[in-house]
Amino acid sequence: MRRLFTKNFDFDPDKIVMCSNCSTCRWTCTSYEEWGSEAMFAGGRLRMLRAYVEKNLPIDEHFVEAIYSCSVCEQCVERCPIKVPYGEIVEDLRKRLVEIGKGPYGKLGAMGDRVFHEHNPYGGEAKERANWITPDLKISDDSNIGYFVGCTASYRRPEIGVATVRMLNHFGIEPQILGTDEYCCCSPLIRTGQIVMPIFKKQEDGSKKKVGTLDVKSIINHNIEEFKSRGVDQIIYSCSGCFRTTTLDWPKFYREKGGILPFSTQHLSQFLAVKLKKGEMKWKNGYNERVTYHDPCHLGRHVGVFEEPREVIKSIPGIDLVEMDRNRYESKCCGAGGGLKGGFGENATNIASRRIEQALEVGATTLISSCVFCKLNFLDAVKRDGHDIKIVNIEDLFSDLMELG
Amino acid sequence: MLDGRMIRVVNLRKLAEIVGEDYFSSEDYMLDLYSADIAALPEMVNDLLRTKADAVAQPTSTEIVSRILKYCMDKRIPVIPRGHGTSGYGGVVPTRRGLVLEMTRMNEIHSIDKGKMTVEVGAGIIWGHLLEELEDEGLTVAAYPTSAPSSTVGGWVAAGGTGIGSTKYGGIREQVVDLEVVLPDGTVIRTAKDGKVIAQFLKGSDYVFNPGHDLYQFGFLEDERVNDNVTDLFVDSNGALGVITKVVLKIIPLRNLKPLVASFRSGQLMTHALENIVAATRPFFLHFITGDFYQMQAELGLAPKTSGEWIILATYEGTEDELAGEVEKFHHFVNRNNGIVESEEIAQHEWEERFYPMRIKRLGPSLAPSEVYVPLDNLEEFLEAVDQHFKNERYAIEGAVTNKGEVAALAWFLDDERKKISFLMGWYRSLDFIDIGLKKGGRAYSIGMWNAPLSRSFYGEKRLKTMYKVKRQTDSKNLMNPGKVFSGPLNLSFRFNLLILFAVTIAIPTVLFLAGLLVPEITNAYIPWLVPDTFSKLLWLIGLGLILGVVAIEVANMIPIGFVLTMGRPFMRLFRRIWRS
Numbered sequence: 009m010r011r012l013f014t015k016n017f018d019f020d021p022d023k024i025v026m027c028s029n030c031s032t033c034r035w036t037c038t039s040y041e042e043w044g045s046e047a048m049f050a051g052g053r054l055r056m057l058r059a060y061v062e063k064n065l066p067i068d069e070h071f072v073e074a075i076y077s078c079s080v081c082e083q084c085v086e087r088c089p090i091k092v093p094y095g096e097i098v099e100d101l102r103k104r105l106v107e108i109g110k111g112p113y114g115k116l117g118a119m120g121d122r123v124f125h126e127h128n129p130y131g132g133e134a135k136e137r138a139n140w141i142t143p144d145l146k147i148s149d150d151s152n153i154g155y156f157v158g159c160t161a162s163y164r165r166p167e168i169g170v171a172t173v174r175m176l177n178h179f180g181i182e183p184q185i186l187g188t189d190e191y192c193c194c195s196p197l198i199r200t201g202q203i204v205m206p207i208f209k210k211q212e213d214g215s216k217k218k219v220g221t222l223d224v225k226s227i228i229n230h231n232i233e234e235f236k237s238r239g240v241d242q243i244i245y246s247c248s249g250c251f252r253t254t255t256l257d258w259p260k261f262y263r264e265k266g267g268i269l270p271f272s273t274q275h276l277s278q279f280l281a282v283k284l285k286k287g288e289m290k291w292k293n294g295y296n297e298r299v300t301y302h303d304p305c306h307l308g309r310h311v312g313v314f315e316e317p318r319e320v321i322k323s324i325p326g327i328d329l330v331e332m333d334r335n336r337y338e339s340k341c342c343g344a345g346g347g348l349k350g351g352f353g354e355n356a357t358n359i360a361s362r363r364i365e366q367a368l369e370v371g372a373t374t375l376i377s378s379c380v381f382c383k384l385n386f387l388d389a390v391k392r393d394g395h396d397i398k399i400v401n402i403e404d405l406f407s408d409l410m411e412l413g
Numbered sequence: 414m415l416d417g418r419m420i421r422v423v424n425l426r427k428l429a430e431i432v433g434e435d436y437f438s439s440e441d442y443m444l445d446l447y448s449a450d451i452a453a454l455p456e457m458v459n460d461l462l463r464t465k466a467d468a469v470a471q472p473t474s475t476e477i478v479s480r481i482l483k484y485c486m487d488k489r490i491p492v493i494p495r496g497h498g499t500s501g502y503g504g505v506v507p508t509r510r511g512l513v514l515e516m517t518r519m520n521e522i523h524s525i526d527k528g529k530m531t532v533e534v535g536a537g538i539i540w541g542h543l544l545e546e547l548e549d550e551g552l553t554v555a556a557y558p559t560s561a562p563s564s565t566v567g568g569w570v571a572a573g574g575t576g577i578g579s580t581k582y583g584g585i586r587e588q589v590v591d592l593e594v595v596l597p598d599g600t601v602i603r604t605a606k607d608g609k610v611i612a613q614f615l616k617g618s619d620y621v622f623n624p625g626h627d628l629y630q631f632g633f634l635e636d637e638r639v640n641d642n643v644t645d646l647f648v649d650s651n652g653a654l655g656v657i658t659k660v661v662l663k664i665i666p667l668r669n670l671k672p673l674v675a676s677f678r679s680g681q682l683m684t685h686a687l688e689n690i691v692a693a694t695r696p697f698f699l700h701f702i703t704g705d706f707y708q709m710q711a712e713l714g715l716a717p718k719t720s721g722e723w724i725i726l727a728t729y730e731g732t733e734d735e736l737a738g739e740v741e742k743f744h745h746f747v748n749r750n751n752g753i754v755e756s757e758e759i760a761q762h763e764w765e766e767r768f769y770p771m772r773i774k775r776l777g778p779s780l781a782p783s784e785v786y787v788p789l790d791n792l793e794e795f796l797e798a799v800d801q802h803f804k805n806e807r808y809a810i811e812g813a814v815t816n817k818g819e820v821a822a823l824a825w826f827l828d829d830e831r832k833k834i835s836f837l838m839g840w841y842r843s844l845d846f847i848d849i850g851l852k853k854g855g856r857a858y859s860i861g862m863w864n865a866p867l868s869r870s871f872y873g874e875k876r877l878k879t880m881y882k883v884k885r886q887t888d889s890k891n892l893m894n895p896g897k898v899f900s901g902p903l904n905l906s907f908r909f910n911l912l913i914l915f916a917v918t919i920a921i922p923t924v925l926f927l928a929g930l931l932v933p934e935i936t937n938a939y940i941p942w943l944v945p946d947t948f949s950k951l952l953w954l955i956g957l958g959l960i961l962g963v964v965a966i967e968v969a970n971m972i973p974i975g976f977v978l979t980m981g982r983p984f985m986r987l988f989r990r991i992w993r994s
């Protein structure tokens with residue numbers, strides 16, 4: 009088909025034309041709820057993309073902002089009668105924006121810089137990546153089970169890493185971890201289109217000098233090769249973002265190198281559910297509270313893990329698990345993903361706050377999640393808006409109730 | 414006449430001030446989004462017409478709507494009310510630019526009256542949200558559109574139509590108890606009690622034929638009488654008479670629903686069964702798809718595994734005892750028409766699929782829809798006539814029976830909007846489909862802009878007269894959603910106007926010059942003073958061309974859209990055939 013597009017913004021129209029404009033995806037859209045504008049939901053974004061592409065409009069900051077103000081939570085894909093692959097489209101689009109130097113939005117590019125230099129998006133020093141490890145944790149260098157810690161646990165919420173290893177130790181597993189050889193899983197980079205990006209350094213005279221190229225593929229392959237060389241054939245995750253990225257994105261980059269992943273992936277909630285089923289798990293203490301479970305988009309809608317976390321939670325003595333109106337496939341996003349927290353921090357917190365209100369509506373005193381990033385965002389909302397609710401992850405609960413702390 | 418915004422910058426600032434900066438935009442990228450409805454218009458039509466708004470406002474209260482309307486009428490700014498833009502009849506197209514008033518921030522549930530069994534909501538609430546909230550109270554609305562996850566209550570009230578529940582309870586018209594409407598001059602009325610306000614507009618017979626843009630509207634001379642309740646006047650009036658800010662709807666208790674599915678081997682058997690079912694039972698929702706629809710679903714792996722390909726979904730609503738009786742009768746009439754009642758899983762699945770008629774779009778990738786009401790008694794004939802007429806097209810039909818014994822028949826024509834010319838020519842199908850329906854005793858489904866030529870038969874002479882009088886008295890400058898209900902003229906885009914001007918200015922001297930060269934005996938004999946044989950004459954002719962060009966633009970901009978569509982249809986049909994053969 010003839011393309012009428014600008015040379016520098018040649019986006020495949022076959023993908024956009026599928027959208028019927030029906031707005032079915034609008035009412036549950038995370039970003040529409042926050043911004044309330046036609047430009048801020050999947051159908052509107054696709055229509056806008058189409059207008060820019062077909063009319064050869066110059067890519068301006070409005071466009072970039074609209075494309076990045078989406079958490080890629082894929083509620084829209086779930087709703088869409090035509091199953092327009094919006095998630096893929098928006099990520100592809102972000103990639104194109106980065107390629108032509110128009111993306112990523114705002115300060116999100118700093119994440120790419122930091123991953124390039126320090127292998128994590130938070131900017132902590134690479135050599136400090138394993139500093140969270142406490143002396144009591146048993147870690148081996150020959151187990152076939154690995155634990156991918158992730159950047160958030162390594163640099164921001166160390167208690168998650170500690171709780172996860174204690175949990176594994178509790179079951180007699182001494183996992184391998186990559187320590188300072190663990191690099192970012194690249195989730196924040198892939199979600200924001202920073203797949204290949206030149207990295208510049210500011211010179212003293214104010215000019216910028218290119219110091220290298222960020223290449224997600226090489227980072228991912230580094231992680232895969234590290235696990236492979238250590239003989240790991242099963243990896244456990246505490247972060248849903250890392251889990252989703254390893255499960256769904258890493259294979260694509262690895263396949264380009266001609267391989268299939270040399271290990272299987274398992275979220276810790278799945279790991280615990282198996283232990284439960286096999287009768288290998290007995291809770292030491294109960295939890296006498298009304299709780300509700302928030303499905304992280306990356307774990308639920310993206311990979312399909314809904315029931316295992318619930319089975320684990322339900323097995324806790326004394327616990328009263330209630331569902332929020334929006335759960336499982338229809339779960340509402342916490343607002344942190346897709347670069348939303350990095351690019352639009354306040355809005356991400358507003359979104360988290362609304363999700364917490366849903367938890368409060370069903371009378372929950374604890375909101376349980378199973379993603380470090382969701383937890384981070386919920387905690388920010390609690391801090392800012394003073395919600396009266398406890399925010400915990402499954403591994404926190406496990407560690408507490410099993411008195412591992 | 415050429416182009417130019419309808420809103421000056423100072424006015425934009427004032428409007429932003431009234432509605433609040435956060436709820437106002439005049440940025441170009443936003444205007445594109447708010448200037449179209451769901452229909453994928455052929456791109457050429459977009460190039461031709463001047464249909465881009467100047468600004469968008471999202472009012473948050475009736476008072477703000479009222480202030481905006483007052484201001485706009487004063488400054489002669491057209492106002493286009495908009496819900497979620499899910500209708501496809503051009504009702505939200507800003508035909509004369511102006512201000513789009515997006516109502517979605519007025520989305521509260523104001524009150525639920527369990528005594529009177531009514532709910533009062535802001536016009537911008539989405540049906541899906543309302544249904545969820547009512548459900549929590551053990552209640553529901555008696556009818557909602559299949560676009561419930563996406564469309565607004567006010568939008569459906571203004572567009573009119575039938576939907577789920579309409580087989581038993583009627584369309585949206587039957588559900589509306591009262592409306593809060595802001596009239597074009599900013600006056601706020603409650604339609605259930607303020608009939609007097611409307612009555613004053615109907616007094617006297619002082620109608621004068623209106624020049625200019627109203628040229629193609631109707632004039633009436635008699636008095637009209639109205640009672641205090643004028644709610645009906647505003648339902649399905651497409652925002653041409655005012656902005657709906659609140660809606661009071663009937664509600665019903667949430668009762669058991671029992672979906673049943675039957676399949677048939679032919680359209681004839683299916684239509685007979687539909688007639689029997691609707692005569693002997695009272696379904697909440699009675700819907701069918703044709704064999705072609707089924708085939709398309711099958712191609713996508715979405716078709717239920719049924720014995721036949723013509724499928725009826727009948728959903729019953731009521732107490733357990735009521736349902737038992739209905740189910741029994743349903744089985745009987747399906748059997749009598751050689752149909753098979755399918756499993757409960759299939760029935761449940763089809764019921765859950767009611768919100769997603771557009772799944773077949775994957776085969777398009779574009780769908781051109783068309784909808785018309787046809788009497789159930791003539792459905793079989795209608796389907797045959799459509800079959801005969803669209804031999805070379807790929808399309809599917811679905812339909813739902815209403816409480817008036819009509820079928821809202823909806824056709825989906827598969828197409829590819831990326832093939833621009835062929836897609837444009839394909840427009841004739843939507844018009845022809847409606848025509849066939851009308852010939853079989855049917856009526857238009859909704860009016861909006863594209864169906865405005867059918868207003869008279871849709872509303873009926875009497876109601877249209879009343880609407881017209883109210884419109885003229887409250888909105889003499891035709892600023893309230895212009896071009897809707899009352900057929901408006903084409904407002905051509907700047908580019909197209911320029912093209913006309915250029916063509917006429919250049920064409921006239923060129924033709925005369927060539928004529929002077931080729932047939933001098935004729936030109937010298939009859940129009941020697943018009944042959945541009947000297948430079949000054951050429952300039953003179955270009956001047957004349959310019960004047961004629963401006964006249965041509967004026968004339969072209971007064972041609973009603975309906976007229977263009979009617980005249981253009983045979984050409985579209987012909988070219989489409991040639992293109993596709």
Ligand SMILES: Cc1cc2nc3c(=O)[nH]c(=O)nc-3n(C[C@H](O)[C@H](O)[C@H](O)COP(=O)(O)OP(=O)(O)OC[C@H]3O[C@@H](n4cnc5c(N)ncnc54)[C@H](O)[C@@H]3O)c2cc1C
Pocket residue numbers: 030450451493494495496497498499500501503504505516536537557558559560563564565566567568569570571572573574575576577651652653655656657658768770771861894897
């Ligand atoms: C998948 C799908 C299914 C559909 N199913 C049905 C169905 O079952 N039955 C049916 O009848 N239609 C159906 N439609 C068409 C459409 O959804 C309805 O007409 C609808 O309810 C329009 O609501 P909206 O909020 O999108 O209004 P819009 O499309 O934004 O507006 C429709 C008209 O109403 C006017 N308007 C909107 N809000 C106001 C207001 N507050 N005050 C005054 N005027 C106003 C607009 O100017 C316009 O003329 C369907 C559409 C889709 C995409």
Ligand code: SF4
Pocket residue numbers: 036037038039040048049050077078079080081082083084085094341
């Ligand atoms: S991915 Fe989520 S935030 Fe983005 S458009 Fe879809 S529903 Fe909205």
Ligand code: SF4
Pocket residue numbers: 026027028029030031032033034050051052084087088089090091092094
């Ligand atoms: S993405 Fe899907 S649900 Fe959203 S507007 Fe487009 S077709 Fe409709």
